[in-house]
Amino acid sequence: MRKEQFSIGKKQLKVPIIQGGMGVGISLGGLAGAVAKEGGAGTISAAQIGFREPDFYENPVEANKRAIHKEMDKARKISPEGVIGFNLMVAMNDYETYAREVIAAGADFIVSGAGLPVDLPAYIKDSDIAIAPIVSTRKSAHVILKFWDKKYKKTADFIVIEGPMAGGHLGFHKEQLGELTPEIYAEEVKEIITVVRKYEEKYEKKIPVILAGGIYEHADYERAFTLGADGVQIATRFVTTEECDADERYKQAYIQAKKEDIVIVNSPVGMPGRAIRNVFLDKVKTEGRIPPTKCLRCIHTCNPAETPYCITEALIHAAKGEVDQALLFCGGRAYEAKTIETVKKVIDYFCKDCL
Structure with a gap:
């Protein structure tokens, strides 16, 4: 199945893959830059990004702000023209401060989850950065898009749907995780996409839908598009790459x-x-x-x-x-990881038929 290219903000992706943000310190400038260089969207996690700064424990906010710029600069040196952004957790204190710092660093997008980023449009209104909420249910997609529409007269530039097989923090109750089979969750994905299309029509713009969670084999990648997604977000598969910033x-x-x-x-x-x-x-x-x-x-x-x-x-x-x-x-x-690969090998594996 050949995939259509889509844009994030003013930049067009060459491959329909966004690398998921992983913190603390797992996806920094090295991994994000490498993914962007191969035509995907690289995501730096802003979560306690300054943990290696010498004054981190004395002044964590300032340390994190400096590190945002350092990691962005590192990614840009690897991929000067690539699509590079940040993942911001809504649950973080000083969320607005970090959002504004990410903009100042020249990021192309902000993906935001671990809560609903209800006021993110207020923090980015003087910039052209793309913003995307992470949602897991039709209800959360409806709530955030309706809120942005009513309060800020704005909609998402793209949206990330994280399913029950995702890593890190999950947008489900613990008991739901054992009940949501791929078949059951496929219906939720379709309902979320229906909500998104409503705002596409209202704002007369394409809102790419990115499916995340359990995208590990090529069949998972293909299935995302059959459900109506425009792209996928992959995180775990990029951990076991040479370029990943983790130890x-x-x-x-x-x-x-x-x-x-x-x-x-x-x-x-x-x-x-x-x-x-x-x-x-x-x-x-x-x-x-x-x-x-x-x-x-x-x-x-x-x-x-x-x-x-x-x-x-x-x-x-x-x-x-x-x-x-x-x-x-x-x-x-x-647990399916068996060897250390390169980012290029991972991208090539999924994008055998990309435009």
């Missing part, structure tokens, strides 16, 4: 994982998440709580006095390859 030990955790190691966890963000079972998760289960070493007040939904663990600490350990102390977020099919 080699993080990548090896994917390769060594078995199907039964992929579990659903309760995140301090207040949402279920998918991760690889390891020493850290077993310790949380046994001890009930691992108190934060130092609270950075990074997530507005987190209560540091009660949180089972500090998600920032756990994800920083992951990015540094300290896997026994880490939360190892992953997609539902991470």
Whole structure:
């Protein structure tokens, strides 16, 4: 099946693939730049992006702002003309500050989830950056698009549908995850697309729909288009690439994982998440709580006095390859990873018939 090219903002993608944002420190300028160089859209995760800055623990907001520019510059050196953007978590404190910093850094788009980005249009109104909410249900798509339309007279530039097989934070209740078969969720996808098409007509513009979650084999990629999607978002498959910004030990955790190691966890963000079972998760289960070493007040939904663990600490350990102390977020099919590939090889595998 040949795929039509579509644009994100003012730039046209050569291949209909967006690389999913993965934080902390898994998808930074290196991975995003490599994906953009091959014609896809590279996504840098802004979540605690400044964790390697020397003053991160003393002044995390300023450290994160500096790192946004550093990682964007790194990506642009790899792909000067490519499509490069950021993933922003709605649950982050200082969300508006980071949105404005991403714009100042020259990003082409913002993808935003872990909550509904209801006021994102207000933060980007003086720029031409493209914005896209991440949704998982018809209800969430309807709510966010209706809100943007009524309050800001604006609609999405594209939309990402994250299904139940996605990695990291999930837009479903824990009990739903066992009930949503591919066949059942396919109907939800079609309903979401119906909602999107309504706003396409109203605003007389194309709103590309990107399907995410469990896109691991070529058949998954093809199926997305048969459901009516315009493109796919892939994350897990890019973790085990040479260009991924994660530590080699993080990548090896994917390769060594078995199907039964992929579990659903309760995140301090207040949402279920998918991760690889390891020493850290077993310790949380046994001890009930691992108190934060130092609270950075990074997530507005987190209560540091009660949180089972500090998600920032756990994800920083992951990015540094300290896997026994880490939360190892992953997609539902991470256990299928067998080897380290290149970004080009992954893109070529999916896009055998791209224009």
